[in-house]
Amino acid sequence: xxxxxxxxxxxxxxxxxxxxxxxxxxxxxxxxxxxxxxxxxxxxxxxxxxxxxxxxxxxxxxxxxxxxxxxxxxxxxxxxxxxxxxxxxxxxxxxxxxxxxxxxxxxxxxxxxxxxxxxxxxxxxxxxxxxxxxxxxxxxxxxxxxxxxxxxxxxxxxxxxxxxxxxxxxxxxxxxxxxxxxxxxxxxxxxxxxxxxxxxxxxxxxxxxxxxxxxxxxxxxxxxxxxxxxxxxxxxxxxxxxxxxxxxxxxxxxxxxxxxxxxxxxxxxxxxxxxxxxxxxxxxxxxxxxxxxxxxxxxxxxxxxxxxxxxxxxxxxxxxxxxxxxxxxxxxxxxxxxxxxxxxxxxxxxxxxxxxxxxxxxx
Numbered sequence: 001x002x003x004x005x006x007x008x009x010x011x012x013x014x015x016x017x018x019x020x021x022x023x024x025x026x027x028x029x030x031x032x033x034x035x036x037x038x039x040x041x042x043x044x045x046x047x048x049x050x051x052x053x054x055x056x057x058x059x060x061x062x063x064x065x066x067x068x069x070x071x072x073x074x075x076x077x078x079x080x081x082x083x084x085x086x087x088x089x090x091x092x093x094x095x096x097x098x099x100x101x102x103x104x105x106x107x108x109x110x111x112x113x114x115x116x117x118x119x120x121x122x123x124x125x126x127x128x129x130x131x132x133x134x135x136x137x138x139x140x141x142x143x144x145x146x147x148x149x150x151x152x153x154x155x156x157x158x159x160x161x162x163x164x165x166x167x168x169x170x171x172x173x174x175x176x177x178x179x180x181x182x183x184x185x186x187x188x189x190x191x192x193x194x195x196x197x198x199x200x201x202x203x204x205x206x207x208x209x210x211x212x213x214x215x216x217x218x219x220x221x222x223x224x225x226x227x228x229x230x231x232x233x234x235x236x237x238x239x240x241x242x243x244x245x246x247x248x249x250x251x252x253x254x255x256x257x258x259x260x261x262x263x264x265x266x267x268x269x270x271x272x273x274x275x276x277x278x279x280x281x282x283x284x285x286x287x288x289x290x291x292x293x294x295x296x297x298x299x300x301x302x303x304x305x306x307x308x309x310x311x312x313x314x315x316x317x318x319x320x321x322x323x324x325x326x327x328x329x330x331x332x333x334x335x336x337x338x339x340x341x342x343x344x345x346x347x348x349x350x351x352x353x354x355x356x357x358x359x360x361x362x363x
Contacts (some may be wrong), residue, residue, distance in 0.1 A: 049113040054100040057117050058093060060124035065089035067131055068149065074138035084156050085149035089127075096120060146326040155330030161315070166334060168310040172228070173300055176235025180292070184240040185285065188247025192281070193273060198248070205248075209241030213299045217306065231303035238299040242291040250284025251277050286350040293346060297339050 068086045096113075103110040127148055133139045135147035142150070155162060187205070191198045213234050224230040258276050267276070278285075304313030312335050319328040 049103040049110045053117040054113050057120040058096045061093040064128050071136045073135040084152045143325045150326040151329045154326035165312050165315040169312045175232045180236035180239025184243025187244040191248040192251025227308050234303045235299050238295045239292040243288040246284045246288030250281025254280040
C-alpha cells in the first residue's frame with residue numbers, strides 16, 4: 001500500500017531532479033548576492049577592458065613619440081640615439097593600439113588591457129615628464145640624470161657587451177641558485193624529517209645563514225681557486241639559508257595524520273618522504289624560492305665585483321668608474337627587467353603547481 005501510494009507521485013520525475021533543482025537555486029542565490037559578486041570582483045582581475053583607459057594609454061604613448069620627435073633637445077642632451085627612443089615609443093603605441101582594437105575579439109587581449117592599462121598610463125606619464133625635464137628643457141642636468149633617449153642610445157651602442165654581461169650573470173645566477181637550492185632543500189628536508197639532524201643542523205643554519213655576504217669575502221678569497229667558484233659559493237650560500245629554513249618548517253608542519261594513514265596502508269619511509277612530506281611542504285618551498293631570488297641578485301651584484309671580468313654587476317661598477325651614467329642606468333634597467341621576469345615566472349609556476357591552493361596564500 002505504501003509503495004503504490006508513493007509510486008504515482010514519483011512517476012514522470014527524472015532521478016536527481018530535485019537535487020539538481022536545489023543546486024541550481026542555490027547557485028542562483030549566490031550569484032544574486034551582491035557581497036559574493038563584490039568579493040569575486042575583488043579577488044580576480046577584470047576580464048573586460050575599460051576603453052577610455054586604453055585610449056588614454058595609446059594617446060599618452062603617442063604624445064611621448066611626438067615630443068621626442070618634434071620638440072628640440074637642449075645642447076647637453078643632444079644624442080645620436082634619439083631615434084631609438086622615438087621608435088620605441090612608436091612601438092609601444094602600436095602595440096597598445098593593436099591590443100585595444102583586438103580586445104573586442106580576443107579575450108586574452110581584453111584581459112591584459114583590463115589589468116594593465118592603468119600601469120601603461122602611469123608609465124607614459126613618468127616617461128613624458130622625464131623626457132621634458134631632461135632632454136627638452138634641461139631642468140635636470142647630466143650626467144647624473146640622463147634622458148630616456150640617452151639611456152636607450154648607450155644601451156643600444158653597447159649591446160654586444162651588455163648581452164655578454166647578461167649571459168654571464170645568468171650563468172652565475174643559475175649555478176648559484178641550483179647549488180644553493182639543492183643543498184638547501186636537502187638540508188631542510190633532513191632537518192624537518194630527523195629530530196637528531198635538526199638538533200645538530202638548527203644552530204648551524206640559525207647562526208651561519210644570516211651572516212651578510214660581505215663578511216664572507218675574506219674567507220672566499222682564501223678558500224676558492226678562482227673568482228667564478230667564489231661567486232657561485234656566495235650566491236649559493238644566500239639561496240641555501242631561506243630554502244633550508246622554509247623547507248624545514250614545511251616538513252615539520254605536515255599533519256601527523258597523513259603519516260598515520262600511509263603507514264597503516266604499508267607505506268615505506270621513502271614513500272613518506274617523497275610522496276607525502278615534500279608535496280605537503282611545497283607551499284613553504286616555493287616561499288623559500290621567492291625569498292631567495294631577490295637576495296641572490298643582490299649577492300650576484302656584490303660577487304661580480306670580486307675579480308669577475310664580466311656580468312651586469314661588473315658592468316655597472318665599471319661604467320660608474322668612468323662616469324658613464326647612461327650606460328650604467330641601462331644595465332640597471334636590464335637587471336630590473338630580468339629580476340622581475342624571473343620572479344613572475346616563479347609565481348606562475350607556483351600558481352600552476354599549487355592550483356589547489358589558489359587564494360589561500362596572498363603574494
